[in-house]
Amino acid sequence: MRDVNGQFIPAEFILRSIDFAGQPHHAIAVRDLRDRRKAEEHIHFLAHHDALTGLPNRNSFNARLDKEIEPHQASAQSFAVFCLDLDRFKEVNDLFGHAAGDALLKRIAKCVTSVLDRNQMMARLGGDEFAIIATNLSSPSVAGRIAENIIEALRIENESSTTASFVSTSIGVAIFPNDARDGRGLLTHADTALYRAKTDGRGVYRFLEAAMGVEVRDRRMLEHDLRTAIARQEFELAY
Structure with a gap:
């Protein structure tokens, strides 16, 4: 639809055939879809963007x-x-x-x-x-x-x-x-x-x-070994 200012409004039209006063008529329902479109756009935005920073x-x-x-x-x-x-x-x-x-x-x-x-x-x-x-x-x-x-x-x-x-x-x-x-x-x-x-x-x-890759891998392996060393009784007192 177009409003009085010429701007387009997304809308849904539903048509039904009815009998009225013994004569066939068409009943048309018009639904403004602006709020629905805004909600859909917001859902789409949130699916692809971070909610805090945008x-x-x-x-x-x-x-x-x-x-x-x-x-x-x-x-x-x-x-x-x-x-x-x-x-x-x-x-x-x-x-x-x-x-x-x-x-x-x-x-x-x-x-x-x-x-x-x-x-x-x-x-x-x-x-x-x-x-x-x-x-x-x-x-x-x-x-x-x-x-x-x-x-x-x-x-x-x-x-x-x-x-x-x-x-x-x-x-x-x-x-x-x-x-x-x-x-x-x-x-x-x-x-x-x-x-x-x-x-x-x-x-x-x-x-x-x-x-760098070698250093990072070696450090992470060392961190992993340290985390499990106590449970495995792998530490020895040196001094």
Whole structure:
């Protein structure tokens, strides 16, 4: 339907044949679908976006990541996957409460997306974990500049923040096709580089290096062995 201002209104029309006063007539019911359409759009949005920050969620990120593989293979161009998480985010929740933590996550999302262009996608994977896809890179150094811009934007954000010491992020970067040729591998490698960034002092970014995977695997094996060592009576007192 069209209203008095010429705007279209989605509507549903139901027609029934009836007898009225011994004569055949048509009864038509008209239902305004605007509220239903808004509800459907909201449900669709929630299925693909994070409810708190409004960023795409993990499912949307993975779908976009898989979608970028084929065209970049065909064009022989590279793209980057960034993994980010906030440094000492748990301290924000513990000291200021979860409401402050939620507000911080929203501020981080707004701050970082402000330095990305329309071809770059930021998603919230869960908790304080975020990820970014940057496509059609001329060289890996471009990914480095993107990471530097993010860190600098957060540094500026610190100056107006009441929780300035907590608003920083560590970033791990993996490059297609150098580091992996599938989405899952790229995300895993970016997460490995993120682990290195956090051990190197936080508030920095690191590219994946071949040795990182070995180091992370060895450390996780050691952590696993330590967790089970007491039950297995594998500790010995040396001094």
